[in-house]
Amino acid sequence: MLSGNIFGTSMKRPIYLALAITALFGFTNQQARLLTNDDARKVATAITRDVLKDYLTFIADDALQGRNPPSPGLDAAANFIAFNLKQWGAKPGGDSGTYFQNIRLEHTEFDKTQTRLTVGNQAFELDKDFLVFRGKEGKVSAPLLRVDKKRTNYGAKGKIVVLSWIPVFDDRISAFHQVIEEGAIAVISDSNLSGEAWTKFVASYQPRSDTFHLPISDSFGNPTSPISIAMTPERFKQFEAHVGMKATISISAKLQYTVVRNIIAIVPGNDLKLRNEYVAFGAHYDHIGMNSDLPGPDKIFNGADDDGSGTVALMNIAKAALSSQSRPKRSMLFVWHCGEEKGLWGSYYFNRNLTVPNGSMVAQLNLDMVGRSRKENDKDLANRLLSGENEVFVIGPTRTSRRLSQIVDRTNAQYLKLGYNKLYDALDDQSGFFFLSDQASYAKKGIPVCFWYGGDHPDYHQVSDEISKIDFAKIEKVARTVYMTGVAVANEPTRPPFIKRGKW
Amino acid sequence: MKRPIYLALATTALFGFTNQQTRLLTNDDARNAASVITSDTLKDYLTFIADDALQGRDTPSAGLDAAANFIAYNLKTWGAKPGGDNGTYFQNIRLERATYDKASTQIVSGDTTLTLENDFLVFGGSGGKVSGQIVSITNKLPQYNVRGKIVVVGENLRSEYDALMKSGALAIIGGSNYSGDSWKSFVSGVRQYAGGFRMPSDASPTGGPMVPPTISMSAEGYKKLAGLADSKAQVTIVASKDYAMTRNVVAIVPGADPKLKEEYVAFGCHYDHVGMNPNLPGPDKIYNGADDDGSGTVAVLNIAKAFATSAAKPKRSLLFVWHCGEEKGLWGSDYYNKHLTVPKGSIVSQLNIDMIGRSRKAGDTDPRNKSLTGPNSIYVIGTTMMSTRLGEIVHGVNSKYLGLDYNKLYDDPKDPNQFFYRSDHYNYAKNGIPICFWFDGEHEDYHQLGDEVSKIDFTKMEKIARTVFLTGVTVANEAVRPAVDKPLNR
Numbered sequence: 006m007l008s009g010n011i012f013g014t015s016m017k018r019p020i021y022l023a024l025a026i027t028a029l030f031g032f033t034n035q036q037a038r039l040l041t042n043d044d045a046r047k048v049a050t051a052i053t054r055d056v057l058k059d060y061l062t063f064i065a066d067d068a069l070q071g072r073n074p075p076s077p078g079l080d081a082a083a084n085f086i087a088f089n090l091k092q093w094g095a096k097p098g099g100d101s102g103t104y105f106q107n108i109r110l111e112h113t114e115f116d117k118t119q120t121r122l123t124v125g126n127q128a129f130e131l132d133k134d135f136l137v138f139r140g141k142e143g144k145v146s147a148p149l150l151r152v153d154k155k156r157t158n159y160g161a162k163g164k165i166v167v168l169s170w171i172p173v174f175d176d177r178i179s180a181f182h183q184v185i186e187e188g189a190i191a192v193i194s195d196s197n198l199s200g201e202a203w204t205k206f207v208a209s210y211q212p213r214s215d216t217f218h219l220p221i222s223d224s225f226g227n228p229t230s231p232i233s234i235a236m237t238p239e240r241f242k243q244f245e246a247h248v249g250m251k252a253t254i255s256i257s258a259k260l261q262y263t264v265v266r267n268i269i270a271i272v273p274g275n276d277l278k279l280r281n282e283y284v285a286f287g288a289h290y291d292h293i294g295m296n297s298d299l300p301g302p303d304k305i306f307n308g309a310d311d312d313g314s315g316t317v318a319l320m321n322i323a324k325a326a327l328s329s330q331s332r333p334k335r336s337m338l339f340v341w342h343c344g345e346e347k348g349l350w351g352s353y354y355f356n357r358n359l360t361v362p363n364g365s366m367v368a369q370l371n372l373d374m375v376g377r378s379r380k381e382n383d384k385d386l387a388n389r390l391l392s393g394e395n396e397v398f399v400i401g402p403t404r405t406s407r408r409l410s411q412i413v414d415r416t417n418a419q420y421l422k423l424g425y426n427k428l429y430d431a432l433d434d435q436s437g438f439f440f441l442s443d444q445a446s447y448a449k450k451g452i453p454v455c456f457w458y459g460g461d462h463p464d465y466h467q468v469s470d471e472i473s474k475i476d477f478a479k480i481e482k483v484a485r486t487v488y489m490t491g492v493a494v495a496n497e498p499t500r501p502p503f504i505k506r507g508k509w
Numbered sequence: 510m511k512r513p514i515y516l517a518l519a520t521t522a523l524f525g526f527t528n529q530q531t532r533l534l535t536n537d538d539a540r541n542a543a544s545v546i547t548s549d550t551l552k553d554y555l556t557f558i559a560d561d562a563l564q565g566r567d568t569p570s571a572g573l574d575a576a577a578n579f580i581a582y583n584l585k586t587w588g589a590k591p592g593g594d595n596g597t598y599f600q601n602i603r604l605e606r607a608t609y610d611k612a613s614t615q616i617v618s619g620d621t622t623l624t625l626e627n628d629f630l631v632f633g634g635s636g637g638k639v640s641g642q643i644v645s646i647t648n649k650l651p652q653y654n655v656r657g658k659i660v661v662v663g664e665n666l667r668s669e670y671d672a673l674m675k676s677g678a679l680a681i682i683g684g685s686n687y688s689g690d691s692w693k694s695f696v697s698g699v700r701q702y703a704g705g706f707r708m709p710s711d712a713s714p715t716g717g718p719m720v721p722p723t724i725s726m727s728a729e730g731y732k733k734l735a736g737l738a739d740s741k742a743q744v745t746i747v748a749s750k751d752y753a754m755t756r757n758v759v760a761i762v763p764g765a766d767p768k769l770k771e772e773y774v775a776f777g778c779h780y781d782h783v784g785m786n787p788n789l790p791g792p793d794k795i796y797n798g799a800d801d802d803g804s805g806t807v808a809v810l811n812i813a814k815a816f817a818t819s820a821a822k823p824k825r826s827l828l829f830v831w832h833c834g835e836e837k838g839l840w841g842s843d844y845y846n847k848h849l850t851v852p853k854g855s856i857v858s859q860l861n862i863d864m865i866g867r868s869r870k871a872g873d874t875d876p877r878n879k880s881l882t883g884p885n886s887i888y889v890i891g892t893t894m895m896s897t898r899l900g901e902i903v904h905g906v907n908s909k910y911l912g913l914d915y916n917k918l919y920d921d922p923k924d925p926n927q928f929f930y931r932s933d934h935y936n937y938a939k940n941g942i943p944i945c946f947w948f949d950g951e952h953e954d955y956h957q958l959g960d961e962v963s964k965i966d967f968t969k970m971e972k973i974a975r976t977v978f979l980t981g982v983t984v985a986n987e988a989v990r991p992a993v994d995k996p997l998n999r
Contacts, residue, residue: 084562
């Protein structure tokens with residue numbers, strides 16, 4: 006699950022080339038037998054806690070070094086998932102007949118002395134006063150425009166936007182996206198971080214050769230790649246005072262590239278017509294890497310729950326679906342996203358570079374953190390937000406599709422009867438969880454979504470998010486239920502209509 | 510009331526036969542079972558093992574651990590029995606790294622002070638301070654009377670180190686040919702080798718006995734020290750240690766014969782390679798080791814799959830060991846043979862696969878490929894040594910099966926290339942276990958960046974892996990284990 010600032014983050018050094026596996030097996034057009042919703046109960050028993058544990062033992066081991074995007078450990082995880090998909094006979098759903106959708110990341114190495122920001126008679130210094138997240142070689146001068154609340158139109162084209170700290174996360178993000186889509190030349194944001202917090206923030210971007218990110222043109226369809234800069238609140242105030250004047254940004258930088266991958270597989274449906282539509286299952290297989298500066302012996306964030314749990318649940322759902330000769334009517338699409346922790350990169354990219362026809366996804370079922378549970382006698386306040394052994398949060402259907410909501414609830418009521426906690430599904434929910442995992446990228450494309458989430462806990466984004474703490478029986482229950490839900494959606498005569506509710 | 514006897518018998522019949530005899534896999538049946546070994550499967554495995562993601566599988570490294578986890582994951586999927594420590598597939602080997610204190614580690618004699626890295630490097634042994642007379646040894650002797658002395662030996666006497674270690678010397682100091690810049694690059698190379706980690710001299714996880722330190726001098730330092738012969742010197746070594754774990758991967762498929770299943774036919778290879786070098790000038794920094802020994806790694810994996818997924822088994826049990834640290838000096842097989850996970854004496858043969866994935870194409874005139882075998886050919890090494898019977902089996906199986914061209918050029922301990930001593934089978938041979946080693950020959954990409962999956966001849970690998978599988982079945986089904994009738998001497 007995503008946290009913190011979406012504008013960028015630190016990464017490990019990647020040295021690798023894109024891998025291309027040529028699928029060796031062909032695909033017959035032969036029609037499989039229909040898998041009814043009732044038949045699916047038997048198939049679901051192929052999802053077991055033992056199998057889930059075998060997968061997670063690989064995925065959350067120290068050997069993968071916390072699966073930071075990009076990193077060799079993340080690539081090893083991708084190769085492991087692809088290896089298994091091939092063994093089970095899944096159809097590749099990525100680029101050129103492979104299981105991989107390649108995403109090119111770029112990294113800009115800034116020259117500290119040549120990268121400057123000036124307005125009026127004031128000069129600002131890289132690292133001390135500001136940090137460049139995105140920008141390329143060159144010099145731009147443009148008038149400043151203040152943005153301090155959410156609006157539908159700012160008139161940001163050709164401007165350098167001065168973006169105040171808007172406290173509501175989603176408003177802040179949508180203002181950021183909006184001005185970029187309007188064609189702002191640059192966005193200079195108040196980081197809300199000063200003193201030691203700022204120093205730490207800057208340090209997390211060092212060394213600069215490790216800061217690869219998704220090119221902004223891929224995210225927003227804007228070929229001009231606007232500049233994104235963060236500032237200390239103190240300097241931001243001084244900068245902001247010049248609104249109306251022209252500012253100049255000089256950047257001296259070198260661009261480098263690397264590749265990360267979404268993993269995509271398809272299980273074709275049985276109905277000759279409806280199989281051109283897809284029920285999408287998603288999880289993210291990346292985590293937040295490692296930190297060699299940590300004081301203790303453990304330096305690796307294993308991400309067993311976040312989102313090792315969703316990663317292996319998805320694998321086992323795919324395996325179960327492929328173990329049966331029968332298939333539901335619609336096809337199933339499995340996407341393991343990368344870079345979720347950096348700002349939903351993988352799902353963002355996938356929804357802008359679809360490997361299935363536009364409009365063919367009828368729902369997206371997302372799993373992120375479904376491996377932890379609060380025991381009944383646990384009185385620890387720190388675990389108060391964690392769901393119980395037979396409970397899980399479901400988020401999204403209320404805001405995206407009444408029909409999906411009904412299917413989700415009905416399937417559960419007729420099956421394992423888990424406690425579905427709807428706290429964060431409410432239209433007035435302030436937690437923002439609806440936006441904090443990959444389902445948000447699908448919902449924004451008008452696809453009904455449902456997000457299964459175990460809840461927050463003290464090991465979230467800590468080195469202690471380890472396999473020893475995982476409740477595999479719970480993952481088994483949730484994964485079986487998600488599979489059953491997917492089959493039910495796939496067998497619906499008509500796709501669940503997308504109806505946007507609430508403000509988002 | 511007493512339980513009726515027939516009920517007891519019935520219960521036994523239903524539940525009591527956990528020791529029930531498995532169906533026998535005959536040598537003829539094995540031809541069918543060998544079809545599980547395919548070029549496609551081998552490619553699937555190697556695509557994982559030799560990918561850049563594993564960063565060249567250096568020992569020790571995260572990439573190597575990911576490879577080990579991948580092998581273990583597959584073994585578990587097939588139901589192979591764990592053969593390592595505590596019911597796992599892993600035999601843990603603790604490597605140690607000594608970091609010597611530069612300020613206090615020195616050799617002092619009179620006014621002369623020699624210092625770490627400037628003049629010498631320490632290669633092992635105990636720390637602390639020792640004082641004694643410097644003795645210079647320039648000739649090979651049947652016995653060395655050097656108890657309590659600091660021994661300085663010439664570069665030409667490296668072979669005498671073992672004898673000197675046991676002679677009661679306080680320290681053993683050797684010369685080198687490195688001076689000036691070549692010494693500096695030697696020092697930095699040693700520091701980077703395996704990240705500075707080494708197998709402990711007596712590779713016990715609990716540490717070793719007291720041993721004299723071994724020291725290597727620069728040419729200049731050696732000259733200074735040799736001039737001080739017969740004077741007293743003090744050697745001070747101050748070091749801190751840290752540790753890293755690396756692993757052999759070990760699995761067993763039990764045999765069908767109630768008695769002979771206590772014996773094992775061992776299959777081996779090494780799953781490590783030589784890592785990466787971030788300082789290389791081009792974009793490729795990673796030694797993928799697709800042939801060396803990715804090919805053996807995935808061949809043994811597919812052989813294990815063929816055995817584990819077959820309902821019928823040969824008489825003897827099968828032991829599979831994927832060794833680590835082969836490239837560092839046969840670490841994994843050295844450790845394994847000193848810390849067997851099966852009873853001593855129970856391994857009847859070891860079949861080693863190291864580089865079987867490359868073949869010389871017709872018309873290839875590159876001199877670097879002149880000793881590379883062709884698509885239907887492979888070097889076999891060891892069949893004329895140790896065990897006449899094993900040699901007969903190896904050649905007999907091949908001639909009745911795929912009829913590969915078995916090249917025996919290197920099948921001789923006196924072979925000037927010394928291939929017999931250069932892979933893991935050697936540590937089994939030293940332990941009195943007859944071996945056979947399959948090897949494709951040196952080629953242009955040996956220990957180069959170009960040792961990649963795209964250059965692998967998977968058809969050749971399939972043929973060799975199937976043949977090794979059948980050879981193993983035949984040895985496992987032999988009435989009597991292959992006798993060692995020829996002594997191994999170098």
